[in-house]
Amino acid sequence: MEGGRRFNTRAVHEGEIVDTRYGNVGTPIFEVSTFLYPNEDSSAVIDDTTGKPFLYTRIGNPTLQALERKYASLEGTDRGLSFSSGMNAIFTCLLSVASKGTRILAQSELYGQTRYLLERVLPRYGIQAEFVSVEEMNRPDREFSGYSLVYVESISNPVLGVTDIPEVSRKAREAGALTVVDATFASPYNQNPCSMGADITVHSATKYIGGHSDIILGLAGMGQGLYSRVSDMRKSVGGTPDPIQAFLALRSLKTLGVRVERHNSNAMKVASFLEASGKVKRVFYPGLDSSPYKGIADRVLRGYGGMVSFELKSGLQGARRLLRALKLPMVAPSLGGAESLITLPVDTSHAQFTPEERARMGIPEGLIRFSVGLEDAEDIIEDLQQALDAV
Numbered sequence: 001m002e003g004g005r006r007f008n009t010r011a012v013h014e015g016e017i018v019d020t021r022y023g024n025v026g027t028p029i030f031e032v033s034t035f036l037y038p039n040e041d042s043s044a045v046i047d048d049t050t051g052k053p054f055l056y057t058r059i060g061n062p063t064l065q066a067l068e069r070k071y072a073s074l075e076g077t078d079r080g081l082s083f084s085s086g087m088n089a090i091f092t093c094l095l096s097v098a099s100k101g102t103r104i105l106a107q108s109e110l111y112g113q114t115r116y117l118l119e120r121v122l123p124r125y126g127i128q129a130e131f132v133s134v135e136e137m138n139r140p141d142r143e144f145s146g147y148s149l150v151y152v153e154s155i156s157n158p159v160l161g162v163t164d165i166p167e168v169s170r171k172a173r174e175a176g177a178l179t180v181v182d183a184t185f186a187s188p189y190n191q192n193p194c195s196m197g198a199d200i201t202v203h204s205a206t207k208y209i210g211g212h213s214d215i216i217l218g219l220a221g222m223g224q225g226l227y228s229r230v231s232d233m234r235k236s237v238g239g240t241p242d243p244i245q246a247f248l249a250l251r252s253l254k255t256l257g258v259r260v261e262r263h264n265s266n267a268m269k270v271a272s273f274l275e276a277s278g279k280v281k282r283v284f285y286p287g288l289d290s291s292p293y294k295g296i297a298d299r300v301l302r303g304y305g306g307m308v309s310f311e312l313k314s315g316l317q318g319a320r321r322l323l324r325a326l327k328l329p330m331v332a333p334s335l336g337g338a339e340s341l342i343t344l345p346v347d348t349s350h351a352q353f354t355p356e357e358r359a360r361m362g363i364p365e366g367l368i369r370f371s372v373g374l375e376d377a378e379d380i381i382e383d384l385q386q387a388l389d390a391v
Contacts, residue, residue, distance in 0.1 A: 007074065007189065008257040015070030015250070017062060027066045029247045033057050048079070049231040059235050063243040067250040068219075071209075074253065075201055076192040077221030081230055082246055086184065086204025087113055088239035089218030093200050096233040097178055097226070098149055100126030105147040105177070107134050107163065108361050109156040112350040114182065115361070118151065133362065134161030137168060138296065144175035154193055154300070155185035158309050158345045158369040159362050160284040162293035165300050169197030184208070187336075189260040190303040194221055200230075207336030208306070211252045211259050215245045259338070259374065263306030266380065267372040271308045273381045279318075279388050284309040284367075307335060308370045316366040318391045319344055323368070325387035328380060335371035340380060342370045 005013075017027040039053035046053060047060035048068070054060055064082050072080035083089040094117075098104065106118050108131035118129040134156055136142060144150060150172040152163045169179045180200045181193035187208040193201045203209055205217040218241075222230060234240060271285035283290070286297035287304030297304060312318040323331050329340035333348040343349070346365055350358055355365060372380065 010073045011070070011256055012254045014073040015066045015068070017066050027063060027247065027250055029243050030057075030062045031243050032061075049081075049235070057243065058238055058240050060231075061240075061243050061246070063250070064241065064246045067246045067253070070250060070253050071188070071219050072221055074188040074256070075219075075221035076188075076195045077201065078224045079227035080219060080221050081227070081234060082205070082241050082249070083218035083220065083234065083239045084241045084245075085216050085239075086182075086202070086206055086218040087117070089202045089204070089220045090114060090180075090182065091117060092233050092237060092239050093180060093202055093220050093222075093230055094122070094127075094149070094151075095237070096230045097180075097200075098122070098127050102127045102148045103146060104129040104149045104151055105137075105144060106131050106151040107137050107153065107156060107161075108132060109134055109159050109161055109363075110153060110361075111157040111182070111184075112345070112352060114153075116352060134163055135292075138164045140167070142171070144171045144177055147172075147175065147177045150177050150179045152179070152181055153185065154181050154183040154191055155286065155305055155307070157185060158284075158307075158349060158367060160185070160286055160291075160293070160305075160307060160309055161362075162286050162297045162300065164296050165191075165193050165198055166196045169193075169199075173197065184336075185305050185307050186301060187256060187260050187305070189257050190264070190301050190305055194223075196300065199223070200226060205249050206334065208260060208263070209253060209256060209336075210249055211256065211336060211338060212248075213334060213337035213339065213341075215248045215252075217241050217245050217249050219249075260303065260306070262374050263336075263372060264303035266374070266377045267306045267308050268304060269377040270370065270372050270380060270384070273384065274308065274310050277388055279313055279391055281311045281313045284311075306372045308372055310368050310370070311364050311366050312368070312391065314366075314391055316344075316346065319366045319368050321391050322387050325390040326383055327386075328375065328383040329370065329373070335369075337371070338374045340371060340373035340375060342368060345369055
């Protein structure tokens with residue numbers, strides 16, 4: 001609870017702009033580039049990023065601000081900021097707290113584009129990243145001294161390792177480092193990293209927050225001190241989203257809790273079914289007792305999420321046959337939508353890496369990543385069964 005209101009109540013009501021002069025019950029889309037300025041009206045609404053009336057949408061916009069306030073309430077942070085994509089949220093946040101000479105400690109099992117950013121783009125600006133496994137990151141005796149920044153995914157993409165955020169954040173703080181957590185796979189409903197000690201939480205709002213496979217958007221939550229730095233960087237690099245994208249995310253956040261409850265439930269049923277199949281070599285899902293991360297997941301997550309990864313005994317070729325045989329899940333990248341989506345990381349999220357590089361990230365060539373949707377679990381499982389029979 002926050003301020004006496006529980007998650008779903010805040011999801012529906014927080015941040016909304018209701019103007020009784022018009023009687024609107026939902027926030028309007030302020031699809032404008034510029035605003036009256038100077039605005040000397042004593043009742044002018046203030047832009048959170050500047051402390052002054054709105055000036056220009058690249059800096060701030062009422063629709064964006066409504067989304068950011070709702071998100072901050074659900075994420076449990078002082079402030080929220082929206083971005084043109086999840087990757088822009090990551091890049092802008094990192095540029096805000098890192099500079100030439102910064103050393104970043106990051107987990108090796110990351111979304112492919114994030115790994116590419118840390119490994120191949122940031123070094124051009126004198127920012128170096130070193131990579132260790134989630135298991136190594138979680139080790140009690142792991143040292144964090146010598147780093148200015150620790151970067152992790154709360155649930156890693158695509159092998160679903162779970163970071164012990166309270167311990168990692170504590171050790172990073174003791175070493176004088178900031179902790180940035182990508183919590184896209186968890187969503188604000190299942191986890192709030194900043195409440196466990198992280199300094200910045202980022203989300204690809206394209207995924208569970210958007211929830212309908214129809215927007216590209218990023219969000220980040222943080223305290224007031226970092227907010228000023230990150231909002232200033234967003235203004236400078238121009239990663240502010242269009243108000244229509246913000247409006248769609250604002251709409252979707254109202255149902256986040258309801259949707260993620262179903263994602264959690266369906267994914268658990270699918271993971272249990274796959275683990276019992278004789279054709280499946282291994283299932284990656286933190287809610288299974290067989291997961292090496294089950295204990296950590298029980299401490300840091302309120303739900304295990306809607307993502308399930310698995311490997312067939314027949315390897316990559318078997319995985320390709322399975323995808324061709326499926327009728328219900330759509331074979332497509334991305335995740336978190338109402339519909340089930342299934343993909344091979346070797347073809348999509350981690351296609352830019354060599355087999356050797358993927359192996360070092362712990363990603364088998366035949367790994368299948370399944371975003372379990374909101375369909376009836378029985379229909380999903382029946383379709384998986386007929387596809388497995390065809391392998």
